[in-house]
Each structure stands twice: as C-alpha cells, then as structure tokens.
Amino acid sequence: EDQVTQSPEALRLQEGESSSLNCSYTVSGLRGLFWYRQDPGKGPEFLFTLYSAGEEKEKERLKATLTKKESFLHITAPKPEDSATYLCAVQAGNTGNQFYFGTGTSLTVIP
Amino acid sequence: GAGVSQSPSNKVTEKGKDVELRCDPISGHTALYWYRQSLGQGLEFLIYFQGNSAPDKSGLPSDRFSAERTGGSVSTLTIQRTQQEDSAVYLCASSPRQAGELFFGSGTQLSVL
Numbered sequence: 001e002d003q004v005t006q007s008p009e010a011l012r013l014q015e016g017e018s019s020s021l022n023c024s025y026t027v028s029g030l031r032g033l034f035w036y037r038q039d040p041g042k043g044p045e046f047l048f049t050l051y052s053a054g055e056e057k058e059k060e061r062l063k064a065t066l067t068k069k070e071s072f073l074h075i076t077a078p079k080p081e082d083s084a085t086y087l088c089a090v091q092a093g094n095t096g097n098q099f100y101f102g103t104g105t106s107l108t109v110i111p
Numbered sequence: 112g113a114g115v116s117q118s119p120s121n122k123v124t125e126k127g128k129d130v131e132l133r134c135d136p137i138s139g140h141t142a143l144y145w146y147r148q149s150l151g152q153g154l155e156f157l158i159y160f161q162g163n164s165a166p167d168k169s170g171l172p173s174d175r176f177s178a179e180r181t182g183g184s185v186s187t188l189t190i191q192r193t194q195q196e197d198s199a200v201y202l203c204a205s206s207p208r209q210a211g212e213l214f215f216g217s218g219t220q221l222s223v224l
Contacts, residue, residue: 004153034212043115043202043215044154087154097167099144099213101154 003027004090006102013109016077021086021105024070029093033071035064036087038104044087047073078109113137117203117216124193125224132188132219136205143180144206144213145188149199157201160186193223 007022025033032051036044048057050066057064061082063074073086085106089099116135124130136143145157156170160180171177175193180186190197200220204213 036213036215041217043204043217044213046212046214049212089154097159097161098156098170099154100156101146103151103153 003100004088004102006086006088006105008105009103010106011108013075013078013107015079015109015111018074018076018078020075021073021107022070023073023088023102025088025090025100026069027090027092027100031091031093033066034089034091034099035062035071035073036089038085038087047086075107078107080109080111083107083109115203115205115214115216117201117219119219120217121220121222123222123224126195127192129189129191130193130221132190132201132203132221134186134188134203134205134216136184136186136203137207137214138184140205140207140214141183142206142208142211143186144204145178145186146202146204147199148202148218154202157188190221193221195223197221198223 005024032049034049035047037047038044048064053068055066061076065072085104087101087104089101091099118133141162143160146154148154158178159167175191178188200218202215202218204215206213
C-alpha cells in the first residue's frame with residue numbers, strides 16, 4: 001500500500017506560469033508532512049513542515065497547504081532556478097520513526 | 112562545514128566486495144537516518160539512530176547491511192558481499208529532534224559492477 005503519491009511525475013512550465021504540485025497520503029495519525037527540494041547530484045533540501053489540516057506555509061514563490069488527505073505545493077510565477085525535483089514525505093503514528101517519501105515531481109521552468 | 116558530510120561521494124566496487132559508507136552529521140543532532148535512493152524510486156528507509164536508544168533497523172533489506180553510530184556522532188553503513196541491486200545513492204540525514212525536518216548530505220553514489 002502506497003503511503004505517499006505525488007503528481008504529476010514531471011511538469012514543464014514557462015517562466016511566470018504558476019502551477020501546483022500534489023502530494024496525497026494514506027497514513028493514520030499524521031505527525032508531520034514535509035516538502036523538500038532536490039537538485040541533481042545533491043541530497044534533498046528541507047522546505048516546509050505542515051502539521052495539521054488547514055495549515056499553510058510560504059517561502060518566496062512557494063506556498064504549501066495541507067488537508068486531511070493531501071498537500072499542495074503552489075509555485076507562483078516560477079523562475080528557471082526553481083527547476084528541481086520536489087519531494088514530499090510524511091511521518092505518522094503508523095510509520096514509526098520513518099519518514100515515507102513520494103517519488104517526487106520533476107519541475108522544469110523554461111525561460 | 113556546518114552541513115551533513117558523506118564520504119566517499121562515489122564508490123565503484125566489484126560484486127562480492129564489502130563497502131563502508133561514512134556519515135558525519137550536524138553537530139548536536141541526535142537523530143540520524145540512512146536512506147537509499149534508486150533511479151525512479153522514492154527514498155527507501157534503511158536505519159534510524161536516536162541518541163543512545165537501540166537503532167531502528169526495520170528498513171535494512173538483508174543481513175548483508177549493517178550500520179553503527181559511534182559516540183552519538185559519526186555513522187558507518189556497511190554492505191557486505193555487494194550485489195548489483197545494491198547500486199544506488201545512499202543518503203544520510205540528521206535531525207535535531209525525533210519528529211523534525213531532516214538535513215541531508217549529498218550522498219554516496221554506489222556502483223556495483
């Protein structure tokens with residue numbers, strides 16, 4: 001059973017074209033949902049933590065939101081430097097010490 | 112440096128050889144994780160250390176894999192009798208607390224020929 005599913009797998013945007021990435025999860029007792037950015041050849045870099053439905057976090061052109069079943073990462077007016085793979089992960093009561101990661105969305109922003 | 116450091120960055124080995132991968136976490140971080148990332152796959156949990164508690168080894172794929180963390184700091188992941196399916200990027204992460212954000216190293220790219 002998949003714990004975390006991300007969509008789309010890949011997304012190409014023109015510079016300035018806003019869009020959203022989706023992360024749906026099936027866990028019980030959510031302790032936290034995390035968004036990371038991963039550049040080629042590097043480890044994931046932490047972006048946001050969301051703990052409860054209705055919570056929102058913002059950083060520059062990125063905004064993360066959370067419901068009881070999914071999270072969205074909204075990208076407003078993206079720039080080429082936003083190109084990366086975006087990963088979401090959950091930690092929950094039934095995942096023990098583990099963080100379960102999705103397979104990511106590969107974002108390409110075209111100048 | 113202030114970040115998580117992993118060495119080597121790349122390792123090429125022959126099938127059947129043993130390898131050791133090293134992780135230096137951020138100073139003061141009590142939690143340390145090892146994950147494995149294969150092409151097109153999500154990060155796969157391997158093992159978790161928290162302070163002086165017994166490690167959570169539930170993600171280790173076989174008894175060829177083992178890890179230790181000395182003095183609550185540096186960790187070593189050992190893979191014995193490597194197989195081609197062990198080829199992947201091995202990522203180490205540390206966290207200042209049990210349920211907090213992870214800080215990752217750049218990983219070790221392991222290639223088993």
